[in-house]
Amino acid sequence: MNWTNLLLFILFFGIMLFLHELGHYLVAKLFKINVEEFGFGFPPRMVKLFKFRETEFTLNWIPFGAFVRLSGENDPNVPGGFGSAKPLARIAVLLGGPVMNLIFGVFLFSLIFNQVGVPDYSKVLVSSVSQNSPADAAGIQIGDIITEVNSTAITSTEILVEIIQENKGNEIELVLQREDETIVTSAVPRVNPPPNEGSLGIAMTNPLVETSWINTIPLSFQATYQQASDIFSMPGRLIRNEIPKEQARVVGPVGIYSMFSEARERDEENAGSSDPYSATFTMQLMAVITIALGLTNLFPIPAVDGGRIVFILPELFFGKRIPAKYENLVHTLGFILLIILMFYITAQDILNPIQIP
Secondary structure, rough: OOHHHHHHHHHHHHHHHHHHHHHHHHHHHOOOOOEEEEEEEEEEEEEEEEEEEEEEEEEEEEEEEEEEOOOOOOOOOOOOOOOOHHHHHHHHHHHHHHHHHHHHHHHHHHHHHHHHOOOOOEEEEEEOOOOOOOOHHOOOOOOEEEEEEEEEEEEOHHHHHHHHOOOOOEEEEEEEEEOOOEEEEEHHHHHHOEEEEEEEEOEOOOOEEEOOHHHHHOOOOHHHHHHHHHHHHHEEEEEEEEHHHHHHOOOOOOHHHHHHHHHHHHHHHHHHOOOOOOOOOHHHHHHHHHHHHHHHOOOOOOOOOOHHHHHHHHHHHHHOOOOOOOOHHHHHHHHHHHHHHHHHHHHHHOOOOOOOO
């Protein structure tokens, strides 16, 4: 076992769980809801660190994440507690954790873009060339930037695709930028290209360029939204057989650690003298996981934040509160089922290890 990877995994995963609980804590304090304890790690308690107002900050023996114990969490009769707060305040507190995970996802994507650069959508980069294709015959290489086709400036992939489609079967002149060299060549886009190949026989992308931290923020929000959208659309895509079942499998800590170790190995393989501390794959994996953590906590499942929100909705819309004893019973049973499910998922992670595609 790689102990460095294990310690880093505990640290990263612990940070995600800590930020989740920090979100609950900050929103609770915003609505003046008493927080009895903010624990670093999970019980049993090791030591009480300090007390800030009514909240005890503690260090616990299980070094994984954190927890927040709200006053009157399951009792609406406790003054200043969670249960006695207004419905919207309780919903806001429950949303605080998942929202904090999504914000952390934006932060991680921002780190990634700051490290590798952001796409320059005004340029078209050749990312692959098919063998025996018109592009191959024309001498086009991976890494070339296509600047002109038939004297038309190429400022987006859409423009290039449109020109190629309009000139199938006809010779086109291409101007390429290869490092500091300008190359002029010609090719004839195919009318009927082979399956999974385009008329010219290239795959296109946008080159990455360095930018300031602030310029990565909009793209980071976009990446977070796209990842969230992919997670929500996965059940439907799975039903329509658009993705293999293996790619939609739920994983637990053991499976996540396996993917974390593989991401670390990829980063170590890609690290070079110019970038000896590359952690792109690791940060990308952690961004995906923290977004998934935030979203799954919003699902209407008993014992998680989304399930608790469901029990508040009747009070919000109809002014009638579900008795606390029934809500507590459902969440207790839900928690037991989640523990059983986690054991099953962990067994699957061990018997059928998952790999990053």
